[in-house]
Amino acid sequence: MAITGVLRPGHVQLRVLDLEEGVHHYRDVLGLVETGRDASGRVYLKAWDERDHHSVVLRQADEAGIDFFGFKVLDAATLDRLEKDLQAYGVQTSRIPAGDLLETGERVRFGIPSGHQIELYWEKTDVGNGQPYVNPEPWTDQSENGIAPIRLDHCLLYGPDIEKVKDIFVDVLGFYLVEHVVMEDGQTDLAVWLSCSMKAHDIAFVRHPEPGKLHHTSFLLESWEKVLRAADIMSMNKVSIDIGPTRHGITRGTTIYAFDPSGNRFETFCGGYQSYPDWQPIKWTWEEVGTGIFYHDRVLNERFLSVVS
Amino acid sequence: MAITGVLRPGHVQLRVLDLEEGVHHYRDVLGLVETGRDASGRVYLKAWDERDHHSVVLRQADEAGIDFFGFKVLDAATLDRLEKDLQAYGVQTSRIPAGDLLETGERVRFGIPSGHQIELYWEKTDVGNGQPYVNPEPWTDQSENGIAPIRLDHCLLYGPDIEKVKDIFVDVLGFYLVEHVVMEDGQTDLAVWLSCSMKAHDIAFVRHPEPGKLHHTSFLLESWEKVLRAADIMSMNKVSIDIGPTRHGITRGTTIYAFDPSGNRFETFCGGYQSYPDWQPIKWTWEEVGTGIFYHDRVLNERFLSVVS
Amino acid sequence: MAITGVLRPGHVQLRVLDLEEGVHHYRDVLGLVETGRDASGRVYLKAWDERDHHSVVLRQADEAGIDFFGFKVLDAATLDRLEKDLQAYGVQTSRIPAGDLLETGERVRFGIPSGHQIELYWEKTDVGNGQPYVNPEPWTDQSENGIAPIRLDHCLLYGPDIEKVKDIFVDVLGFYLVEHVVMEDGQTDLAVWLSCSMKAHDIAFVRHPEPGKLHHTSFLLESWEKVLRAADIMSMNKVSIDIGPTRHGITRGTTIYAFDPSGNRFETFCGGYQSYPDWQPIKWTWEEVGTGIFYHDRVLNERFLSVVS
Amino acid sequence: MAITGVLRPGHVQLRVLDLEEGVHHYRDVLGLVETGRDASGRVYLKAWDERDHHSVVLRQADEAGIDFFGFKVLDAATLDRLEKDLQAYGVQTSRIPAGDLLETGERVRFGIPSGHQIELYWEKTDVGNGQPYVNPEPWTDQSENGIAPIRLDHCLLYGPDIEKVKDIFVDVLGFYLVEHVVMEDGQTDLAVWLSCSMKAHDIAFVRHPEPGKLHHTSFLLESWEKVLRAADIMSMNKVSIDIGPTRHGITRGTTIYAFDPSGNRFETFCGGYQSYPDWQPIKWTWEEVGTGIFYHDRVLNERFLSVVS
Known part of the structure; x- marks a missing residue:
C-alpha cells in the first residue's frame, strides 16, 4: 500500500459551555451537518464532503477545550499493530468499546506527554456526502449552508x-x-x-x-x-x-x-x-x-x- | 509509515517532433523551468514548486508520444521490494543504471499490458523550488513565468x-x-x-x-x-x-x-x-x-x- | 451631473413558451427574485442586488424572443427631453401609461431600424436588495439562491x-x-x-x-x-x-x-x-x-x- | 451624453521624502509604469491598463502628503463651464498652463474648504495600455509586474x-x-x-x-x-x-x-x-x-x- 497506517484525522471531541449555542455555531454558522445525538447528550457533526458519520463531537462541560483527537487507520490489523507498537514504545493505551461514539468501532486511546488524549480507530459508518457513488454531482446545496468547510x-x-x-x-x-x-x-x-x-x-x-x-x-x-x-x-x-x-x-x-x-x-x-x-x-x-x-x-x-x- | 511505497509521479519522457519548438512550449508557454540537457540531447524541466531535479524530459523523435512514466518510491528498500513483487507477479523488469537520466538514481522499468513503459526509482537530486528551506517566501517570480503549474x-x-x-x-x-x-x-x-x-x-x-x-x-x-x-x-x-x-x-x-x-x-x-x-x-x-x-x-x-x- | 441622461438597462420583456417553466428557470435556476404578477399574467423578476422593482418580465407566447428592452433615465425632464430629441431625429415615439408595467411610471417607446422596440422611463419603485439603507450587510442569502446574478x-x-x-x-x-x-x-x-x-x-x-x-x-x-x-x-x-x-x-x-x-x-x-x-x-x-x-x-x-x- | 461633465480621477501628485525610494515603491512594488520625468524632477507613472499618460506624479519634498488631486472632464467646453460654475458658487479658481504636467493640457485648480487642492482638465495624451486598439489581447506582461493595479x-x-x-x-x-x-x-x-x-x-x-x-x-x-x-x-x-x-x-x-x-x-x-x-x-x-x-x-x-x- 502506498497510503497505509494512519490515514487522517477522523474526529475531535470539543467541550462547549452551552450545548445548543455550540450546535448553533458548528451547524448553522460553520455549516457542519448534524448526524446524531447520543444517550449522554453529545452532538455529532460532519463536514458536508466527509463520508464518515462524524468528525466533530460536542460535549457540554463547565470548561471549554478538547477531550480527544482521533485518527482513522487503514484497517483492524493496523489498529492492532499500532497499539502494540505504542505499548512497546512505552505509551500506555486503553481500548474504548465500539459504539461509545455513535457508528464508530473500537478505539485505542493513549495520552501523550503534551497532556492530550489521542485515539486510533478503523471503523466508522460511511454515510456519504449526500451524493450517490454512481454519477454524482460535484457539490450539493449543503456546500453553501453556512461556511461549509470540506472537512475537519x-x-x-x-x-x-x-x-x-x-x-x-x-x-x-x-x-x-x-x-x-x-x-x-x-x-x-x-x-x-x-x-x-x-x-x-x-x-x-x-x-x-x-x-x-x-x-x-x-x-x-x-x-x-x-x-x-x-x-x-x-x-x-x-x-x-x-x-x-x-x-x-x-x-x-x-x-x-x-x-x-x-x-x-x-x-x-x-x-x-x-x-x-x-x-x-x-x-x-x-x-x-x-x-x-x-x-x-x-x-x-x-x-x-x-x-x- | 503512513505514506510509503510508491510516493508520486516523478517524471515523464515525451517525444517531440522538433526539440527547440518543444522546449519553447514547455519552458516559455507552459512555464516549466529548464534544469539540464544531457549528452543524448534530451532536455529536462521541472515545475517551479517541484523540488526534484526534473519531472518532464523531452526527446526529439519522428513521432510524438510517451516513452515512459516514472514514479518515485520511498527508498532503496522499497525499490527492491517492489521489483521483487513485480517479478513474483509475473511482470518482467529491468534496471536502468543511475545517471541515465540526469541527477537520477537507478530505475526499475517494466512494461504493462496496455503497452506502456513504467518506471520506479527512489533517488533524484533535490534542487529546491528557488526558496531556501529556512524562512521561505510562499512563491517566487518563477510562479508567474508562463502558465507555471505547481507540479506534474x-x-x-x-x-x-x-x-x-x-x-x-x-x-x-x-x-x-x-x-x-x-x-x-x-x-x-x-x-x-x-x-x-x-x-x-x-x-x-x-x-x-x-x-x-x-x-x-x-x-x-x-x-x-x-x-x-x-x-x-x-x-x-x-x-x-x-x-x-x-x-x-x-x-x-x-x-x-x-x-x-x-x-x-x-x-x-x-x-x-x-x-x-x-x-x-x-x-x-x-x-x-x-x-x-x-x-x-x-x-x-x-x-x-x-x-x- | 456627471452621470445623466440614460442611466442603465432597466428591464427586458421576454416571451416564453410555457410560463411556469420559464418562471422555474429564471427564478429557481438563474436565481432571480419574483416580485410580482400582473393582471395579464406577466411575471416580474429582479436580480437580488438590483433595487428597482423588476428587470425581467416574462410573457407567455407562441414564439420565444424579446418584446422590448427598456432604459431608465435620470428624471422626468430627461424623459421629456429625450422623447423630443427622438422625434426631432425622425424616430416615432409613443407613451405607455404608468402602471402598464407594475410599479413603473410612464414609458416612451420607439422602434429602431433593427426591428426592436426600445423604451425609456424614469420611475420604478425602489424595493431594495433585502438589506436596509442603514448599516447593511454586504450580501444576503438570496445571493446564493441559484446562479444569482447581481443585475440585468x-x-x-x-x-x-x-x-x-x-x-x-x-x-x-x-x-x-x-x-x-x-x-x-x-x-x-x-x-x-x-x-x-x-x-x-x-x-x-x-x-x-x-x-x-x-x-x-x-x-x-x-x-x-x-x-x-x-x-x-x-x-x-x-x-x-x-x-x-x-x-x-x-x-x-x-x-x-x-x-x-x-x-x-x-x-x-x-x-x-x-x-x-x-x-x-x-x-x-x-x-x-x-x-x-x-x-x-x-x-x-x-x-x-x-x-x- | 449619458456620461458627461467630470469623468474620473485623472491624477494625484504625491510628496515623497526620497524620490528614488518612492519610484522603487510605486514602479517596482506597486507595479505602475513609469512614463516620464520632467525638468523639475517629478516622476510620472500610470497603471498598466490606464490609457492616459499618467495618473500618479511623485515629487520629492520634506514632508509626505498630497499636492493636488485632478479629475478629467469630458471636453474643453465642460472645463470652461465648470470653471464658471465654480466661480459663480464662490470658489476661487486659477488656470495652470498646458505642459506644466507632461502631456497634459490646461488645468483649472481650486482650493476646497477641507484644505485640499483639486484640479480639472480635459486633455492628456493617450499612450495606451501596451496593446493596439485593433484586435488587442486582454492583458499584457505588465499586468503581472508587481502588484499591478488596473487604475488609480x-x-x-x-x-x-x-x-x-x-x-x-x-x-x-x-x-x-x-x-x-x-x-x-x-x-x-x-x-x-x-x-x-x-x-x-x-x-x-x-x-x-x-x-x-x-x-x-x-x-x-x-x-x-x-x-x-x-x-x-x-x-x-x-x-x-x-x-x-x-x-x-x-x-x-x-x-x-x-x-x-x-x-x-x-x-x-x-x-x-x-x-x-x-x-x-x-x-x-x-x-x-x-x-x-x-x-x-x-x-x-x-x-x-x-x-x-
Missing part, C-alpha cells in the same frame, strides 16, 4: 514536551515533520507541524507550560474566495474573529482564526502546499516566527501564544 | 487490457481505484482512475485498441483563476486548445486540455477532491460518461476518444 | 441597419461606441457594442437579415468563481449550455452562454474592463472575429451567428 | 468642513452621495463617499481638524485573488501593511491598506458594488462605523482616524 483538517495543540510528542508521532505512528519553528537557541522546537499524508499538517504542537490545551481545530475550504465568504458569514453572525483573512508563511495556507461561543478557537483555511515524506522539513527561525505564522502582518498578535482553551 | 500531476494513458493494468497497480504497487467508467454492459471498465496518494488520480487508463498511447500529461494549477490565466496564455501563444476551461465530473477538477506543437495533449487543471484508500470508488455509467468527462458540455467531444499520441 | 446587464440584438441604430443611440441618446467588428471590407460594422455608462456595453447589435431578433440577455456575476458555479448549476439543472465558461476577447469578460427552456439565449458573465466616453473604440477585424467573440476557442461556434430567438 | 481609482482626504466640500462636489461638479457615516448626533457627517460615475467612490472625505491631509490614494485590482497576491508582494518587499486583506462594509470592497516608504497610505482594493445617481445613499451610524470601515474586524484600528500624511 487538523488541530494545533499546546502543551509541554513536544519533542517527545513528535517522536511518538514520527517513530511509532509514521508521521513526518513538515515544518518547525525553533527557539532563540536555534535548536529547540517551539512548534512542529506533522503529517501522515500529503497534507502539510495533520496535527501540530506548540510548546506551552500548561498541558492538554487546544489552540485550534481547523476546517478546510475550497478557495480563497470561500475564505472571504467565511469571514463575511462570521461577521454576519457576530463570530469573534481572531485574525484574518490572511496567509500563513508556514504551510502557505490562507486562513481565518476565530472563536466559537465557548472560546474554542477554530480555523477555516484553504490552500497551502502538498508535501511528501521524502521532502526536507522547512525551518523557521525565532526572528521570523511572526512572518511564519501571519505572513502579511509579520508579527504575532498577542493572542496567538497566550489564548488557548 | 498525473497522466492518462490509452491501451488495451486495462483490467490487467489496474490489477498490477492495485495488487502489486499499492494503488487504489478512485473512479471508473463502465461500458454498456455495466461491468467492463472503459476507464480507471488510480491513486497511490490522496490525489484523485496519480495515473489513469482508458481502454483503447492501440497499445502505448498517450492521452495527456497533466499539470496542477493553484486555482480556478489560474485556469483562466492558463487559457489566456494559451490563446496569446496560439496553443491549440482542445476543450476548456471546464469542469470534470470525474474527480471534480477544473481543466483545460490543449496540445503541444507535436500533438501531445496536455492538461492544466485545478481542484477536485482529495481521496483516501478506505473510500468506496465512484462509478460512472455508460450513459453519463459525457457528463463525467466534461461536466458542463455533458457530451464528449469527438477528439476525446480518438486523438492520442 | 445588457442585451445583444440581431437585426438589419445597425449603422442607423448606432446613430440613434450615439447621436440622440448619448451612448458611445466601445468596440466594434468590421466586415471583410474593413469598414462596414458587423457588430457594435454601445455604452451609456462605464460598462463596456449597455446594449449591442449584430447585423442580421431578420429584424427584431434576440441573441441574448446578459446577467452580471461577481467573480470568475461564480462563473464556474453558474456552469455547475446549469449542468445540475440540465440547462442547455451554448459555450463556456470562456473569455470574450471583445470587452474581456468571462462568460457562459446558455438557453432558457424556450430557446432564448442568456449570458452569465463577469469582469471585462470599465470604459469611458473619451476612450478610442476598439476595432476587431473580420479575420479575428472568432478570437474577439470566444477568446480561448478562437473560432465562432456555428450557433453564434445563426441561432437567435 | 479614488482618494480619501481628511480635513475640516466636509459638508461644504460635499456641496461643492454635488451642487457644482455633479457628483452624488453614495454612502456616509454620521456622528453621535445622528446628523453630522463624519465621512462622505462621493461619485461622479458608477464607481461607489471617486473621492471621499473624513472630517478632521487639520486641513489638507491625505488618508490614502486607492488603486483598483481585478479580483480577490489579486488582493491576496498584493498582500504577498507587500510582505516580500517589507511594505508596511496597515490592515488587510479584509472587506469594507462601506462600498463592500475588499482591501489592503499599506504605507509607501514616506508614510503615505495607499490602498489596493477590489470589488464593491456599482452605483447610480438615482440610488438612495447608504447611511452608517456612529455605533457601526467600525463594521462599516473594516467589516471583518468590526472595530476601527487606532490608525484609521489618526495617521494621515
Whole structure:
C-alpha cells in the first residue's frame, strides 16, 4: 500500500459551555451537518464532503477545550499493530468499546506527554456526502449552508514536551515533520507541524507550560474566495474573529482564526502546499516566527501564544 | 509509515517532433523551468514548486508520444521490494543504471499490458523550488513565468487490457481505484482512475485498441483563476486548445486540455477532491460518461476518444 | 451631473413558451427574485442586488424572443427631453401609461431600424436588495439562491441597419461606441457594442437579415468563481449550455452562454474592463472575429451567428 | 451624453521624502509604469491598463502628503463651464498652463474648504495600455509586474468642513452621495463617499481638524485573488501593511491598506458594488462605523482616524 497506517484525522471531541449555542455555531454558522445525538447528550457533526458519520463531537462541560483527537487507520490489523507498537514504545493505551461514539468501532486511546488524549480507530459508518457513488454531482446545496468547510483538517495543540510528542508521532505512528519553528537557541522546537499524508499538517504542537490545551481545530475550504465568504458569514453572525483573512508563511495556507461561543478557537483555511515524506522539513527561525505564522502582518498578535482553551 | 511505497509521479519522457519548438512550449508557454540537457540531447524541466531535479524530459523523435512514466518510491528498500513483487507477479523488469537520466538514481522499468513503459526509482537530486528551506517566501517570480503549474500531476494513458493494468497497480504497487467508467454492459471498465496518494488520480487508463498511447500529461494549477490565466496564455501563444476551461465530473477538477506543437495533449487543471484508500470508488455509467468527462458540455467531444499520441 | 441622461438597462420583456417553466428557470435556476404578477399574467423578476422593482418580465407566447428592452433615465425632464430629441431625429415615439408595467411610471417607446422596440422611463419603485439603507450587510442569502446574478446587464440584438441604430443611440441618446467588428471590407460594422455608462456595453447589435431578433440577455456575476458555479448549476439543472465558461476577447469578460427552456439565449458573465466616453473604440477585424467573440476557442461556434430567438 | 461633465480621477501628485525610494515603491512594488520625468524632477507613472499618460506624479519634498488631486472632464467646453460654475458658487479658481504636467493640457485648480487642492482638465495624451486598439489581447506582461493595479481609482482626504466640500462636489461638479457615516448626533457627517460615475467612490472625505491631509490614494485590482497576491508582494518587499486583506462594509470592497516608504497610505482594493445617481445613499451610524470601515474586524484600528500624511 502506498497510503497505509494512519490515514487522517477522523474526529475531535470539543467541550462547549452551552450545548445548543455550540450546535448553533458548528451547524448553522460553520455549516457542519448534524448526524446524531447520543444517550449522554453529545452532538455529532460532519463536514458536508466527509463520508464518515462524524468528525466533530460536542460535549457540554463547565470548561471549554478538547477531550480527544482521533485518527482513522487503514484497517483492524493496523489498529492492532499500532497499539502494540505504542505499548512497546512505552505509551500506555486503553481500548474504548465500539459504539461509545455513535457508528464508530473500537478505539485505542493513549495520552501523550503534551497532556492530550489521542485515539486510533478503523471503523466508522460511511454515510456519504449526500451524493450517490454512481454519477454524482460535484457539490450539493449543503456546500453553501453556512461556511461549509470540506472537512475537519487538523488541530494545533499546546502543551509541554513536544519533542517527545513528535517522536511518538514520527517513530511509532509514521508521521513526518513538515515544518518547525525553533527557539532563540536555534535548536529547540517551539512548534512542529506533522503529517501522515500529503497534507502539510495533520496535527501540530506548540510548546506551552500548561498541558492538554487546544489552540485550534481547523476546517478546510475550497478557495480563497470561500475564505472571504467565511469571514463575511462570521461577521454576519457576530463570530469573534481572531485574525484574518490572511496567509500563513508556514504551510502557505490562507486562513481565518476565530472563536466559537465557548472560546474554542477554530480555523477555516484553504490552500497551502502538498508535501511528501521524502521532502526536507522547512525551518523557521525565532526572528521570523511572526512572518511564519501571519505572513502579511509579520508579527504575532498577542493572542496567538497566550489564548488557548 | 503512513505514506510509503510508491510516493508520486516523478517524471515523464515525451517525444517531440522538433526539440527547440518543444522546449519553447514547455519552458516559455507552459512555464516549466529548464534544469539540464544531457549528452543524448534530451532536455529536462521541472515545475517551479517541484523540488526534484526534473519531472518532464523531452526527446526529439519522428513521432510524438510517451516513452515512459516514472514514479518515485520511498527508498532503496522499497525499490527492491517492489521489483521483487513485480517479478513474483509475473511482470518482467529491468534496471536502468543511475545517471541515465540526469541527477537520477537507478530505475526499475517494466512494461504493462496496455503497452506502456513504467518506471520506479527512489533517488533524484533535490534542487529546491528557488526558496531556501529556512524562512521561505510562499512563491517566487518563477510562479508567474508562463502558465507555471505547481507540479506534474498525473497522466492518462490509452491501451488495451486495462483490467490487467489496474490489477498490477492495485495488487502489486499499492494503488487504489478512485473512479471508473463502465461500458454498456455495466461491468467492463472503459476507464480507471488510480491513486497511490490522496490525489484523485496519480495515473489513469482508458481502454483503447492501440497499445502505448498517450492521452495527456497533466499539470496542477493553484486555482480556478489560474485556469483562466492558463487559457489566456494559451490563446496569446496560439496553443491549440482542445476543450476548456471546464469542469470534470470525474474527480471534480477544473481543466483545460490543449496540445503541444507535436500533438501531445496536455492538461492544466485545478481542484477536485482529495481521496483516501478506505473510500468506496465512484462509478460512472455508460450513459453519463459525457457528463463525467466534461461536466458542463455533458457530451464528449469527438477528439476525446480518438486523438492520442 | 456627471452621470445623466440614460442611466442603465432597466428591464427586458421576454416571451416564453410555457410560463411556469420559464418562471422555474429564471427564478429557481438563474436565481432571480419574483416580485410580482400582473393582471395579464406577466411575471416580474429582479436580480437580488438590483433595487428597482423588476428587470425581467416574462410573457407567455407562441414564439420565444424579446418584446422590448427598456432604459431608465435620470428624471422626468430627461424623459421629456429625450422623447423630443427622438422625434426631432425622425424616430416615432409613443407613451405607455404608468402602471402598464407594475410599479413603473410612464414609458416612451420607439422602434429602431433593427426591428426592436426600445423604451425609456424614469420611475420604478425602489424595493431594495433585502438589506436596509442603514448599516447593511454586504450580501444576503438570496445571493446564493441559484446562479444569482447581481443585475440585468445588457442585451445583444440581431437585426438589419445597425449603422442607423448606432446613430440613434450615439447621436440622440448619448451612448458611445466601445468596440466594434468590421466586415471583410474593413469598414462596414458587423457588430457594435454601445455604452451609456462605464460598462463596456449597455446594449449591442449584430447585423442580421431578420429584424427584431434576440441573441441574448446578459446577467452580471461577481467573480470568475461564480462563473464556474453558474456552469455547475446549469449542468445540475440540465440547462442547455451554448459555450463556456470562456473569455470574450471583445470587452474581456468571462462568460457562459446558455438557453432558457424556450430557446432564448442568456449570458452569465463577469469582469471585462470599465470604459469611458473619451476612450478610442476598439476595432476587431473580420479575420479575428472568432478570437474577439470566444477568446480561448478562437473560432465562432456555428450557433453564434445563426441561432437567435 | 449619458456620461458627461467630470469623468474620473485623472491624477494625484504625491510628496515623497526620497524620490528614488518612492519610484522603487510605486514602479517596482506597486507595479505602475513609469512614463516620464520632467525638468523639475517629478516622476510620472500610470497603471498598466490606464490609457492616459499618467495618473500618479511623485515629487520629492520634506514632508509626505498630497499636492493636488485632478479629475478629467469630458471636453474643453465642460472645463470652461465648470470653471464658471465654480466661480459663480464662490470658489476661487486659477488656470495652470498646458505642459506644466507632461502631456497634459490646461488645468483649472481650486482650493476646497477641507484644505485640499483639486484640479480639472480635459486633455492628456493617450499612450495606451501596451496593446493596439485593433484586435488587442486582454492583458499584457505588465499586468503581472508587481502588484499591478488596473487604475488609480479614488482618494480619501481628511480635513475640516466636509459638508461644504460635499456641496461643492454635488451642487457644482455633479457628483452624488453614495454612502456616509454620521456622528453621535445622528446628523453630522463624519465621512462622505462621493461619485461622479458608477464607481461607489471617486473621492471621499473624513472630517478632521487639520486641513489638507491625505488618508490614502486607492488603486483598483481585478479580483480577490489579486488582493491576496498584493498582500504577498507587500510582505516580500517589507511594505508596511496597515490592515488587510479584509472587506469594507462601506462600498463592500475588499482591501489592503499599506504605507509607501514616506508614510503615505495607499490602498489596493477590489470589488464593491456599482452605483447610480438615482440610488438612495447608504447611511452608517456612529455605533457601526467600525463594521462599516473594516467589516471583518468590526472595530476601527487606532490608525484609521489618526495617521494621515
